[in-house]
Amino acid sequence: MTKYKGYFIDLDGTIYAGSKRIPAAKRFIERLQSNGIDFLFVTNNTTKMPEDVVKNLGDNHDIHVSVDNVYTAGLATADYVKKDAESNQLDKTAYVVGEKGLITALQNNGFEITDNKPSYVIVGLDSSVTYNQLSKAVLLVRDGAKFIGTNPDSNIPTEKGMQPGAGSLVKLVEYATQQKPVLIGKPESIIMQNALDKIGLNKSDVVMVGDNYMTDISAGINFGMDTLIVYTGLSTKEQVAQKEVQPTHQIDSLDDWEV
Structure with missing residues (x-):
């Protein structure tokens, strides 16, 4: 099993299912934390600030992280237009x-x-x-x-x-x-490049983790990054099996992944 120095992780369908907890996700995040492995929740959510995401994870899912672990499509959009405005x-x-x-x-x-x-x-x-x-x-x-x-x-x-x-x-x-x-957001590469700049690692040392082939996994594939699909959310094994480009790794539960 490949060892990665960093993880980009989707939220809904991967870490939780709406308001429902995914217990394996809490254990997965705690394994990353105990091993000192960097991770970012890379989410297409634009309605929430990182503080709101952190509060939801802590209050409703007993997953305790900091705002530095959250990168939303809203933040990525703001970062993109700031850079674009300055350069032009x-x-x-x-x-x-x-x-x-x-x-x-x-x-x-x-x-x-x-x-x-x-x-x-x-x-x-x-x-x-x-x-x-x-x-x-x-x-x-x-x-x-x-x-x-x-x-x-x-x-x-x-x-x-x-x-x-x-x-x-x-x-x-x-x-x-x-x-x-x-x-800006997944499956486009702008959010992925911005997240990579934020985490400060080489692309080859990071894996994109998610439940949705069309957004999470396609984002990793489009960006040239390894991918890990977990079958706890939207995409099914039958759907993914028909895709021309397969995820780098496939698991049924985050409990199945050794960090």
């Missing part, structure tokens, strides 16, 4: 369809949130989005603002079922503008 000498201004986690990350990176000729239009998940907000995003992109999508997830799993994800809102703006966005 653009104003740090953005119009945002999104919630607190994304907006706070942008503001922490020095961005002003405005609808007055912004440099960027950033579309993420917003559970209370209105037609007027999306219409404004479309008009601003058509007027020349750079179009950024936080992540391409078409759906998010909830207690009610599979509800529209950020990708559904991004696609609406894309369709109405006929412009492709820069996508």
